Amino acid sequence: MSADRKTAAIIGGGVIGGGWAARFLLNGWDVCVFDPDAQAQRKITAVLENARYALPMLYNTALPDEGSLTYCETISGAVQNADWIQESAPERLALKRKVYQTTQEHCRADAIIASSTSGFKPSEIQGCATRPEQIIVAHPFNPVYLLPLVEIVATDENPPEMTDRATGIIESLGMFPLRVRAEIDAHIADRFLEAVWREALWLIKGEIATTEEIDNAIRYGFGLRWAQMGLFETYRIAGGEAGMRHFIDQFGPCLQWPWTKLMDVPELTDELVEMIASQSDAQSGAHTIRQLERMRDENLVGILLSLKTRDAAAGALLNTHEARITQPPDTSGAEPITTLNRNVPIDWTDYNGHMNESRYGQVFSDAADVVMALLGADAEYIKGDNSYFTVDIHIRFLQETRTGQRFSVHSRVLLGEGKKLRLYHKMLADDGSVIATGEQMLIHVSLKTRRACEPQPEILAKLESLAAAHATIPLPDHLKDT
The missing domain is CATH 1.10.1040.10 (N-(1-d-carboxylethyl)-l-norvaline Dehydrogenase; domain 2)
Structure with a gap:
């Protein structure tokens, strides 16, 4: 277990428990799973395979590094160090209460214990508990790793600060906590x-x-x-x-x-x-269940991405979560800047099953946007009627790229003086091999006149500084004679 990571314990590794494990794991939590089913590990592995394929496609940035996944032989072993405990046992009240009794004997008093129950009220599952104030309902929807809704139901036993903390954790996972105002069978x-x-x-x-x-x-x-x-x-x-x-x-x-x-x-x-x-x-x-799951996930990704483009409904939630998890590029040294780190979404691929050539232009355009933002030519700068326009781009296609494949883009400034900004982008696979390169020329323009003009002094100063730092990087062979 990583000392700086939070830990989630998953009690019950079925469809819902496996989905919770994936949601936590892919958001950088260490995860401990307990399920007496001899097939639990196989089933969770299948859910994780789907989640690793689908969830990263929703973001224009890399998800946090995965946490560790541990399968435990006992409830006590799973919950002893957990910050969040998610119970997804079968819908039998007596069984759930027994799980809570064992859990509370071995877990930390400040851990949140949440039930995935779709029908029981929290007051029912708190019955016979040693610390009822520790237990709430956090009811998700399948697939948990893609659908953001979680119904949060508490009782008067739960301190408001504890419920607020639970809500914050759900939000940090990129999910939408719907606070149910009062207990009712089956929630909302x-x-x-x-x-x-x-x-x-x-x-x-x-x-x-x-x-x-x-x-x-x-x-x-x-x-x-x-x-x-x-x-x-x-x-x-x-x-x-x-x-x-x-x-x-x-x-x-x-x-x-x-x-x-x-x-x-x-x-x-x-x-x-x-x-x-x-x-x-x-x-x-x-179709097999796994095929149906893959079809479902790809359709959900397409719908969610459409909503994300319009910053609407669940798409707005994705944009908020993406902003939270995006790491700013490192510009401290004389090295290319990692401008993109993401997965190929389903709607970028064509009838051949690989990324359409037009999307390579989008990749390098998105990378240029990151460089512009680093220079200060961001959204606020553009509102002031100044921007950079691409006037020329040369793309070399070296490998095919498939749906769900992770890639990064390393960008450097080849020329930064006056109105001109010349960039070189290298699109890399996870193994470091080059997928494509893009050489891009941008010209600074006034959005009022739609003509070339000098950038603002503070932008130009940053550009010249970055260009000087990147001038020490050797040119690729195919650019040496250009």
Whole structure:
């Protein structure tokens, strides 16, 4: 265990526990896992493989260095040094209470113990606990390593400062803590899911729709709206210029009509279970669970990246987390600057399965933006109607690059005088081999006149200093005669 890292203990290594392990591990925490299942290590390894592939693609910067992962034979061994303990045991109250009793015998008194329970209230899981104030609900959504929502539910037993600390930790993982105001069975989100699930069962039982048709109604329709706006904002727009009041006036009476059966549940007979299972097998059975997970993760990455570009909903959360984890480049020595360190996202690849050539231009453009920011030609400088424009770029493609592949870009100033900024970028694979190079010429311009002009004195001074430092670096062979 690293002395300067925090440690998370994961009790229960199923789909949710494995997802928590991945979320903590990929955010630089050391992780200790306890699960009596002999297959737990294999299952968690599969989840981690998916997480390592998908999560880094959401960021334009490298995630923190991974923590260590330790599998423990006992709960006591897993929790003894933990700062955060995440219980993801099966939904049996007696079992969970037994886990808490053992956990509290061996964990630190200041550790946070959080339950992934989707149904039990925190007062129920605090029952029989030695220190009930130590236990809260932190209910996530699958896949935990990609979906940011965590429902935080506390009781009067929990000191406000402890709940605030738990909220801060969740935020530091790039997740969104939704503080549930009061205890209620199934919290908030699962109550909605239960209502939709209940109605879907009736539609299948009545042979109105199949599992695939119901999924199509969601994924081609309101599911796309809910992903970015939720329920009420979607309906507000449906009300037109008159807004929510008009929507309620128009559609409110429908609530009195016998459309749904939310207070009634069809009996899950063997016949209905077989109908649902066979339809589901026909719908998705051609793919393994791992293939379905990969398809799900790639689709989620695409949606989240789209929201990130627009700084909306979960995308805004990603931008905030990225700013938090981004390390400023080191410009102290006469060495190229590491301007980018990231993974290739799914939407950068083409029909050949490798990164499209246009994206290499984006890579070097993004690297140039980092250099500009280091010089002080950042967003605030651009608001003052000054910037640098690329007028020429030469790219050499040396290796192919695939989805999820990690790379870095090392940039240096070849020329920095007056209006001219000439950069050389080297795109490197993890093994240090060169993927591509870019030689880029930028000219400083006035955004008012759209013509070349001298940069502000403080920018020029930094540029000249950086150019002088980089002048000691030997030129690549292919540039020596240019």
